[in-house]
Amino acid sequence: MMPHFLDRLDLQVFTDAAFRIPYQQVRGGLFPGLDVWVRRDDLIDPLISGNKAYKLIHNLIEARSQRAETIVTCGGAWSNHIHSVAASGARFGFNTIGIIRGERSPVLSATLRDAERLGMKLIFVTRAQYRRRYESGFIEELGLENQGVYFVPEGGSNLAGVRGTQLLGRVIECTAPVDFDQVWVACGTGATFAGLSSSIQRSSVVGVEVLKAGESVRKSAQHWLAVLGQSSEINKSIQAGVQVPHLLSNERMGCLLGGYHGGGYGKLSAELRELQRMLEDHSGVPIESVYIVKLFNALQKINNSGNISHGERVLIVHSGGLQGRRGYE
Numbered sequence: 001m002m003p004h005f006l007d008r009l010d011l012q013v014f015t016d017a018a019f020r021i022p023y024q025q026v027r028g029g030l031f032p033g034l035d036v037w038v039r040r041d042d043l044i045d046p047l048i049s050g051n052k053a054y055k056l057i058h059n060l061i062e063a064r065s066q067r068a069e070t071i072v073t074c075g076g077a078w079s080n081h082i083h084s085v086a087a088s089g090a091r092f093g094f095n096t097i098g099i100i101r102g103e104r105s106p107v108l109s110a111t112l113r114d115a116e117r118l119g120m121k122l123i124f125v126t127r128a129q130y131r132r133r134y135e136s137g138f139i140e141e142l143g144l145e146n147q148g149v150y151f152v153p154e155g156g157s158n159l160a161g162v163r164g165t166q167l168l169g170r171v172i173e174c175t176a177p178v179d180f181d182q183v184w185v186a187c188g189t190g191a192t193f194a195g196l197s198s199s200i201q202r203s204s205v206v207g208v209e210v211l212k213a214g215e216s217v218r219k220s221a222q223h224w225l226a227v228l229g230q231s232s233e234i235n236k237s238i239q240a241g242v243q244v245p246h247l248l249s250n251e252r253m254g255c256l257l258g259g260y261h262g263g264g265y266g267k268l269s270a271e272l273r274e275l276q277r278m279l280e281d282h283s284g285v286p287i288e289s290v291y292i293v294k295l296f297n298a299l300q301k302i303n304n305s306g307n308i309s310h311g312e313r314v315l316i317v318h319s320g321g322l323q324g325r326r327g328y329e
């Protein structure tokens with residue numbers, strides 16, 4: 001399956017591309033009793049991949065309508081978001097500046113090398129400085145002009161970003177090949193989860209926390225749901241053994257599963273590597289290592305512990321990020 005490039009900055013072009021994203025069934029007995037599918041949003045664009053493309057679309061359109069020349073954002077050395085912003089800038093004619101957490105290392109990560117090649121100017125700041133990235137005056141302190149600049153927060157997780165993931169939710173409702181009981185998505189900040197759970201009515205949305213982030217995902221998801229004027233109570237369960245169908249039975253809103261970070265960002269156990277290999281063999285779908293393999297792992301654990309009803313139809317959202325795999329090789 002060849003990905004297509006988004007060639008114009010236009011909401012209709014983007015929506016049409018989202019409508020064409022394929023769904024693939026995962027066969028091969030890894031999830032006995034379940035009917036598991038993957039929606040291949042990694043294919044929305046080869047460089048502006050996955051949920052980051054959805055989180056950027058409204059931001060980019062807004063930047064253009066403000067006549068901003070430069071997009072400034074921030075992230076870590078392997079950030080999918082940094083990669084997507086750099087590619088968007090090159091594609092749609094913005095200058096881009098990435099404020100990167102930590103010192104510049106003599107050998108840049110593959111992500112940052114790409115970002116520079118795509119024309120992004122990288123500014124490395126200490127971790128202490130990075131923590132102040134949303135404080136007023138920070139941009140000026142780095143010697144950057146505020147004029148003509150559009151700022152996107154880390155991960156693209158602002159209201160425009162959440163609205164983009166609501167678009168994804170609506171597209172899923174329109175294009176799902178079967179009636180999914182559950183839609184599963186990996187959470188970093190929880191913005192995508194908030195967007196999906198507020199836009200998908202026909203299925204329950206299950207978010208899996210794959211980073212060691214404490215309560216921050218639930219808090220940020222609740223924040224976004226409140227901003228969107230939706231009820232923001234989110235069930236949260238820690239670790240396998242949780243009664244997913246029970247949690248979900250009365251509400252079509254959403255639940256978060258904690259405890260599936262597998263050691264944290266960038267950690268990949270032998271068990272997870274094996275699951276990644278088996279999934280790729282069985283489905284032919286490339287499996288990303290920070291988010292997606294941990295999302296599948298959570299589904300497998302919950303299923304193996306008997307906490308999901310037999311016959312459930314489950315959609316896994318492939319939120320992209322395959323460029324980051326180069327960090328594991």
Ligand SMILES: *Cc1c(COP(=O)(O)O)cnc(C)c1O
Nearest residue numbers: 080187188189190191192319321
């Ligand atoms: C950023 C990212 C996520 C997490 O998205 P949030 O909206 O921050 O929760 C999930 N999957 C992939 C591949 C990502 O790059």
